[in-house]
Amino acid sequence: MAVKKAAVTKAAVTKAAKKPAAKKPPQSMPYDQGKWAHVFAPRAPGETRYWLIKSEPDVFSFQDLQAAPQQTTQWDSVRNTGARNFLRDGMKTGDLAFYYHSNAEPSGIVGICEVVREGYPDSTALDPSHDYYDPASVAATPTWFMVDVRAVEPLSRAVTLPELKASDELREMALLKVSRLSVVPVTAAEWQVVLRMSRSR
DNA sequence: GCCAACGTTGGC
DNA sequence: GCCAACGTTGGC
Numbered sequence: 001m002a003v004k005k006a007a008v009t010k011a012a013v014t015k016a017a018k019k020p021a022a023k024k025p026p027q028s029m030p031y032d033q034g035k036w037a038h039v040f041a042p043r044a045p046g047e048t049r050y051w052l053i054k055s056e057p058d059v060f061s062f063q064d065l066q067a068a069p070q071q072t073t074q075w076d077s078v079r080n081t082g083a084r085n086f087l088r089d090g091m092k093t094g095d096l097a098f099y100y101h102s103n104a105e106p107s108g109i110v111g112i113c114e115v116v117r118e119g120y121p122d123s124t125a126l127d128p129s130h131d132y133y134d135p136a137s138v139a140a141t142p143t144w145f146m147v148d149v150r151a152v153e154p155l156s157r158a159v160t161l162p163e164l165k166a167s168d169e170l171r172e173m174a175l176l177k178v179s180r181l182s183v184v185p186v187t188a189a190e191w192q193v194v195l196r197m198s199r200s201r
Numbered sequence: 202g203c204c205a206a207c208g209t210t211g212g213c
Numbered sequence: 214g215c216c217a218a219c220g221t222t223g224g225c
Contacts, residue, residue, distance in 0.1 A: 054210095054211090056211090079209095080209090080210090080220075081220080081221095082220090102210080102211060102212085103210085103211055103212085107211080107212075161212080178218095178219095179210075179211075179212090179217080179218055179219075180209075180210045180211070180218070180219065180220085181210095182210085
């Protein structure tokens with residue numbers, strides 16, 4: 001059963017872009033040589049890494065995850081290559097992830113979940129009847145991947161986007177630096193800062 | 202391979 | 214609803 005969680009298609013009509021492009025875009029490079037190389041680097045024995053996954057609560061909230069069988073779901077329907085690389089090659093079983101509610105009131109980090117199955121082909125991309133079917137992705141060489149995540153616990157208090165932005169210690173947080181990636185890495189230091197914020201007040 | 206058009210995310 | 218950011222597509 002495939003639940004759409006990321007890359008939610010809006011019914012709204014998108015206006016055509018109209019500004020002349022002036023800049024030249026940075027050359028894209030292999031993900032393991034770019035600024036995210038460290039999240040794909042070999043790990044120390046037993047090392048846990050941290051992530052943040054976004055979902056619109058109207059589509060699939062943290063409460064929905066808690067209510068799911070085994071409090072687990074497939075993190076499917078991601079159709080962005082950067083996020084795909086994190087799902088396919090970065091996240092390992094036992095890693096922890098913040099659960100972020102986007103397009104919410106307020107947007108923010110609301111819970112913690114755990115990776116319980118490492119990247120495997122996203123079945124929604126292979127199913128012609130699915131809204132997120134991608135004919136370019138075939139079973140033998142799948143383009144899109146997903147992981148399974150299980151709810152661990154809600155934060156005792158949600159940490160909102162304005163709070164995250166206001167923190168000097170989170171100035172370099174990927175969530176705040178790179179827009180529109182539905183899966184982003186979180187450093188161990190940032191993880192602790194957010195937890196501390198969630199426990200305050 | 203370049204780059205303009207187009208599509209999507211998500212904050213505001 | 215608007216639009217900045219940025220990824221993808223496709224004509225050439």
